[in-house]
Structure formats: structure tokens, C-alpha cells
Amino acid sequence: MNVLYLTVLENTERNNIHENQIFGLRSTDINYKFLFFSPFFILNRTHLKINRNRFYKSVDCREFKIPIFSYNFYLHVILLPYLLLCVLPILIYCIVRYKPRIVHTRNLLSAFVAVIAKKISRNDFCIVSDPRSVYPEEGVIIKRWKYNRFNYRMWKKIEAWTFKNSDACLGLSELFKDYLMQYNRKSYFIPAVVNELNVFDGGQRKMLRKKLGIADNDCVLIYVGSIGLWHDVNTLIQIIKLFALKNKNFKIIALSSSLELKHKIMNNFGEKVLFCGTVPSIKVREYLTASDFGIIPGSAKCGYAYELLYETMIASKAEEYLCTGLPIIVNERIVNLKQYIERNNWGIVYSGEKKSFVGNWEYLEKERKEISSEALKLFSVNVVKMQLKELYKNLLNLNNEFVNK
Incomplete structure (x- = not known):
């Protein structure tokens, strides 16, 4: 054919x-x-x-x-x-x-x-x-x-x-x-x-966290990719700040070439940030494995164009997060991804209007393997x-x- x-x-x-x-x-x-x-x-x-x-x-x-x-x-x-x-x-x-x-x-x-x-x-x-x-x-x-x-x-x-x-x-x-x-x-x-190499590995996770200087009780948030249009840096900062009120022991990993993101995230969270710039795909998988939640921030901007975009998108980075067994914090405006998260217990839904989170904060190694396995069946x-x-x-x-x- x-x-x-x-x-x-x-x-x-x-x-x-x-x-x-x-x-x-x-x-x-x-x-x-x-x-x-x-x-x-x-x-x-x-x-x-x-x-x-x-x-x-x-x-x-x-x-x-x-x-x-x-x-x-x-x-x-x-x-x-x-x-x-x-x-x-x-x-x-x-x-x-x-x-x-x-x-x-x-x-x-x-x-x-x-x-x-x-x-x-x-x-x-x-x-x-x-x-x-x-x-x-x-x-x-x-x-x-x-x-x-x-x-x-x-x-x-x-x-x-x-x-x-x-x-x-x-x-x-x-x-x-x-x-x-x-x-x-x-x-x-x-x-x-999504490449099938994106699979959760618990043994590799412990080794990578130790290599990155991440303590066992640190909850690691990660953001991957460009920012500024579909995903807004200010919304990302708001999500992290709200998260910081619930958990003082946290770290942030940012894999992005965005200078705006680097400037704002470093100014707000300083020593808690590991800003790595752009890294090869194999390294992205390693950072995802070492993290606890991936963030899909979306934007607070309004209008029909944004509403239709967020209604119809999933975001390929979200698929990559899930296939690596990484639970997601997703803006409720990204409707289809929100439905996946709620239906399968794959993370947290963030409401910008209510300034609140809904979902499960605890994911054991077994549960992360299940997320990875189920997501790979889809993506x-x-x-x-x-x-x-x-x-x-x-x-x-x-x-x-x-x-x-």
C-alpha cells in the first residue's frame, strides 16, 4: 500500500x-x-x-x-x-x-x-x-x-x-x-x-532523583516545552504557587528554551527550580520519570478561539507525561484531557476561577506503572x-x- x-x-x-x-x-x-x-x-x-x-x-x-x-x-x-x-x-x-x-x-x-x-x-x-x-x-x-x-x-x-x-x-x-x-x-x-520507550521505570526513578539531588520527600513538578501561546507562563506560576501552599517540600523542573519562563520561574521560586533548557528526547523521559506531576497549564485568556482550541486539544506533551506514568495537573479549560484525568484517576484538575485543585495527590509506584500501561494502550x-x-x-x-x- x-x-x-x-x-x-x-x-x-x-x-x-x-x-x-x-x-x-x-x-x-x-x-x-x-x-x-x-x-x-x-x-x-x-x-x-x-x-x-x-x-x-x-x-x-x-x-x-x-x-x-x-x-x-x-x-x-x-x-x-x-x-x-x-x-x-x-x-x-x-x-x-x-x-x-x-x-x-x-x-x-x-x-x-x-x-x-x-x-x-x-x-x-x-x-x-x-x-x-x-x-x-x-x-x-x-x-x-x-x-x-x-x-x-x-x-x-x-x-x-x-x-x-x-x-x-x-x-x-x-x-x-x-x-x-x-x-x-x-x-x-x-x-x-508517543514512543513506546516512554514507560515508567521505578528503579531508574530512584537513581535519577538521587543524581539530581532530589530528596525522597520532595514533590517534583515538571513543565516541558514552549510557552506563551497555548500555555501561559502566568497561569503556570499561579498553579505552582497554589501547590506551594499545600506542600512546602517541592522542586520544579523546567525543560524549555523560553527565556520568559526562565526569568519568571526563577524570580518566583529561586533555589527550588532546576531549569535545564532544551534536552534530547531520551533525557526528557528521564526527567519525567524522576518527577511526581507534569503540568499542563493552559491559559486564562478568554474568547471563542481559546475556548474552541482548549475544547479540541489534548496536548502531545500530556500524552508523553502519561505514557511515562506521570500524573498530570491540568487546567479545567482543556476539556478532553480533563475528562481523561477524571475518568481514569490520572492526576489533578486545576480551576483558575475557584483557585482550587481536585484529585488524588498520592501515587505509588504500582499506580504509576498502571498509568503508563493504560496510556500506552491509547497513545x-x-x-x-x-x-x-x-x-x-x-x-x-x-x-x-x-x-x-
Whole structure:
């Protein structure tokens, strides 16, 4: 079975997401070809540079640099013709050459381009739209356009048209699947993948805590990843301060490149903080194993865009926490994750409005192993591979029924 996995305008430079969530799907049963259209110019808050990354050069992968800024991932609709001009000729050529039965698209831009390519080329393949998030609302949050103005309204129309013209849609959470169902009845919940090496190891935990200078009676909170948009640093600080009122013996581990986070967390908690910056994936697992709770802070910011985002997201870092047997402190606004936590007794729910916690604070080694085992049944890479294989077969009429677990 030939599957073309397509991404458009995602920055591939030093991107662990591609390594873990995309290349992790490689399988002996499915012949994947990975096709990346990445921005040529990397633009962030501090500098502009040319993307010279060649990390993804391999037999099953092709990467093409588009003369566009990474800033334009949230694309103003006036630039859509330019994007199509850059991508469509190469994409159609690759479709004709590889003859995929399935084109699996990651993000709304990729799905939109794939639908256009199918209509132009008249090739017979199925499109699996895997949008990963609510793109029009994210554009509002990141301040690329304003809610209910021209760009937002146009992207909502493009979103609806793209999903309706896809053969199947995938949601990273159950509530995201429900959101997609309004556009396409063939919508399924298939989560982001987590490496199966993320398993709780009690023996390693004791050794790591000793190595890090963590006492047996210290309760360790950990935060991993970027902060500032989906997760707010002030909300994170509020959660830790509320926790500090209940437990004086605590430590904080922060694995992030955010200077804002480093500054604020050090100013508020000083010697209780172990700020490690960005570390390799294997080291992340070690820090998670040594910790007692992972924090998913969300944000206190209001508005329809935030409400829809938090209703439909789970957060891949939450899945990684759970697969490592780490209970979670989650903001109640992140609805689907909150439901998992409450249903399975996997941590604590934080209410920003009530300034309170609800949940279990005591997790023995046995219980952490159970959390890890149950979470891996939902989020591990092998489970996701099996679900995708069944979905592909169903779309190609090779299987009578796809069971969405």
C-alpha cells in the first residue's frame, strides 16, 4: 500500500515532532513516502536566516524549500495563489510518479493543497485530512488575523470545503473528532504518537532523583516545552504557587528554551527550580520519570478561539507525561484531557476561577506503572500504526469496517 505523507509550510529545522510523530509511522506493512514543503526563510523574534537543513534526506523522504517565510504558516488568504503556484506542480509530479493510493495530509494547508491537486490531476487516490488543530482559531490566537474578519471568515470556508472534500478526517482528541463530524461523517479519533520507550521505570526513578539531588520527600513538578501561546507562563506560576501552599517540600523542573519562563520561574521560586533548557528526547523521559506531576497549564485568556482550541486539544506533551506514568495537573479549560484525568484517576484538575485543585495527590509506584500501561494502550506508536492501517484499508475497500478505538 503506497501512502504519500504530505506537510506544507511546517518548519523542519531541528524539529523533534517530525522525528517522533511522522517518521515514527514507518512500517513494513505500508510503503510511506514523506513529502515536505518547508519554508526557505526561518523568521522568529530574534533573527532571520535561510533554512539549509538537510536532515531529512533519505530514500523515502523528499524535502522542497518554498521561497516563503516560516512566519507565513498562518497564511493570509491573499498569498494562497502564490503557495499553490509553488507547491502544486511538484506535488502533482510526485503523485504521478509515486502513484499513492492514500495521501495523508498533516495540517489544513496540506489538506487544501492535496484536494486542489486531486481535482486538477484527476488521479484516483484517497485524502486523509489530519489537521492537528483548529487552524483559523489558532491564527486569531497568534494574532495573524482578527476573529470574524476577512481572513478568519475565508479560512473557515476553506476549512469546511477541504474537510468535506476529504475522504476521511482525523482528530487528535475525541472532542476534536466531534468537531470534524460537522464537515465529514468519516471522522475518527487517532491521537498523536508517543514512543513506546516512554514507560515508567521505578528503579531508574530512584537513581535519577538521587543524581539530581532530589530528596525522597520532595514533590517534583515538571513543565516541558514552549510557552506563551497555548500555555501561559502566568497561569503556570499561579498553579505552582497554589501547590506551594499545600506542600512546602517541592522542586520544579523546567525543560524549555523560553527565556520568559526562565526569568519568571526563577524570580518566583529561586533555589527550588532546576531549569535545564532544551534536552534530547531520551533525557526528557528521564526527567519525567524522576518527577511526581507534569503540568499542563493552559491559559486564562478568554474568547471563542481559546475556548474552541482548549475544547479540541489534548496536548502531545500530556500524552508523553502519561505514557511515562506521570500524573498530570491540568487546567479545567482543556476539556478532553480533563475528562481523561477524571475518568481514569490520572492526576489533578486545576480551576483558575475557584483557585482550587481536585484529585488524588498520592501515587505509588504500582499506580504509576498502571498509568503508563493504560496510556500506552491509547497513545503508543504501535497502536496508532494499527489504527491508521485499518483506516487506510477501509478507505480502499480492503476491509469492511474500521473500528475507531
